[in-house]
Amino acid sequence: GAVVSQHPSRVICKSGTSVKIECRSLDFQATTMFWYRQFPKQSLMLMATSNEGSKATYEQGVEKDKFLINHASLTLSTLTVTSAHPEDSSFYICSARDKDRPTDTQYFGPGTRLTVL
């Protein structure tokens, strides 16, 4: 089946530093990947849609200069949290859409727990 991985699974950083999270589709090509944020005991909120070779589309209220998204290949999208602050601490989940099955369901990664001290 379609597998999406994320790295790292858990990261702790100091306030003011930047953190990069990788999302990879392991056995399919993904022209589109999605980044979600999940606060404790809450649902997933879509942050942005990442399209291979073009700029990401951000949801309203999401700062594009703070959450940099790069989708440089058909199997990799990265989310960089720049100048992280404690309020950025959250569970970040990516998902990917199979380019050969564009209307099929998204496949989700296992998530990355970010803690900013």
Next chain:
Amino acid sequence: AQSVTQLDSHVSVSEGTPVLLRCNYSSSYSPSLFWYVQHPNKGLQLLLKYTSAATLVKGINGFEAEFKKSETSFHLTKPSAHMSDAAEYFCVVTPPGNAGNMLTFGGGTRLMVKP
């Protein structure tokens, strides 16, 4: 526009008893509907999906859900709960034939299973 409401934020059942997780949706079209499960600190796993075929959908791990258009509901059920079913469950709606985009998540229901 579309939205989805999970009527219970927490559900507690005893092992071996039935599970019912409720979901109502609002949509201006006939949507596709999904249930996902999330175990602690894990990503989401697809349990089942409804895409305008049979209204009773069977999923993995013994779960099933019934699409009722007249009630705009898509409740998730399981005849007998296992301890391993304890997790967070999300009901998700999306436009028909386009599950690759525009997923709208419900608020989630935490299922607790007592021994």
